Amino acid sequence: MVDVIAENCEPSRDQVGVPCGLLPGDPGLPAFELVQRRPSPIPVLIAVPHAGRSYPADLLAAMRNPQDACIRLEDRFADMVARQVGQQTGAALLVAHAPRAMIDLNRAPEDMDWDMVAGPSPRGVSRFAAGRRARSGLGLVPRRLPALGELWRERMSPDTLEARLELVHRPYHATLGQVLESLRDRWGSAVLVDLHSMPPLGLKTGSDPSADFVVGDRYGSSCAAHLSAAAIDYLGQAGWRAAHNRPYAGGYVLDRHSAPQRGIHAVQLEMCRATYLDAALRQPGDGLDLVVDAVAGLVRHLAGELSTGWKYLPQAAE
Numbered sequence: 001m002v003d004v005i006a007e008n009c010e011p012s013r014d015q016v017g018v019p020c021g022l023l024p025g026d027p028g029l030p031a032f033e034l035v036q037r038r039p040s041p042i043p044v045l046i047a048v049p050h051a052g053r054s055y056p057a058d059l060l061a062a063m064r065n066p067q068d069a070c071i072r073l074e075d076r077f078a079d080m081v082a083r084q085v086g087q088q089t090g091a092a093l094l095v096a097h098a099p100r101a102m103i104d105l106n107r108a109p110e111d112m113d114w115d116m117v118a119g120p121s122p123r124g125v126s127r128f129a130a131g132r133r134a135r136s137g138l139g140l141v142p143r144r145l146p147a148l149g150e151l152w153r154e155r156m157s158p159d160t161l162e163a164r165l166e167l168v169h170r171p172y173h174a175t176l177g178q179v180l181e182s183l184r185d186r187w188g189s190a191v192l193v194d195l196h197s198m199p200p201l202g203l204k205t206g207s208d209p210s211a212d213f214v215v216g217d218r219y220g221s222s223c224a225a226h227l228s229a230a231a232i233d234y235l236g237q238a239g240w241r242a243a244h245n246r247p248y249a250g251g252y253v254l255d256r257h258s259a260p261q262r263g264i265h266a267v268q269l270e271m272c273r274a275t276y277l278d279a280a281l282r283q284p285g286d287g288l289d290l291v292v293d294a295v296a297g298l299v300r301h302l303a304g305e306l307s308t309g310w311k312y313l314p315q316a317a318e
Contacts, residue, residue: 020172031168032095034092043189045091045092045094047077047094048252049194051074054131055102059099076282091299101141105173112140116141116160117157198270204274209241214248216268216269217266219245219249220267234297235298240295267302
């Protein structure tokens, strides 16, 4: 099924979104959407794994406090930023509709708190492989949040989890990998910008104001050093406060899809929600256009760095 779904995500020439995958609990809706021009005008893919807002009724019914939990789990309206950046730059987009409450696309399939599942784990997955994030409550399926506690009324069935993996997680990552490979084949190298949002890290005023953006590169392993340095320099010169890897260095998406030695580079970009949302951090705010322009400029700058950083391209080592 994964191969069929991934093949159905054939991008169109006019940059109209192509629905991909299936949403468990509401099979009439896609799990995610691919937006890409043919031929690609820029070697950049923007992925947005945590902004999905398509909540099937059975998912909401299974949650203890869906109204608060869903919003807190979302990268609220990060997809709105990505779509506008895509329109400005021509970058390819991969935007999740399936919500993070259903399945976290930035987690490995084995990074699961298996006490949430009634019965055996899915095929090929060990019950003893859960990582730090799952143990903290934010694994493949989030379990708990500070001040809210447990998110679910009861344990899920193995079939429910397997459906989320088969219909959402596997086809999303298959499509992401295919698009990056096609960009790399066309341009010689490609950049993935895995776009997220973060709560404010502290005060925005004073002698040490908190960061507006965090650029993560898995401590130098997911992209060439000149690219992450260029990202931080660009944001700083544009008047934004940018941090590097702290407190967000990137997760499973970067671990799985980055391959700098083959010309596929990946950065995680965290946007402070206070920069583009309203004071309640729930709706788009006055700063949205400024953040869109900042990210669009960054995307263009990274594309330019790829074209000038010849010594990092695979051809230079052959």
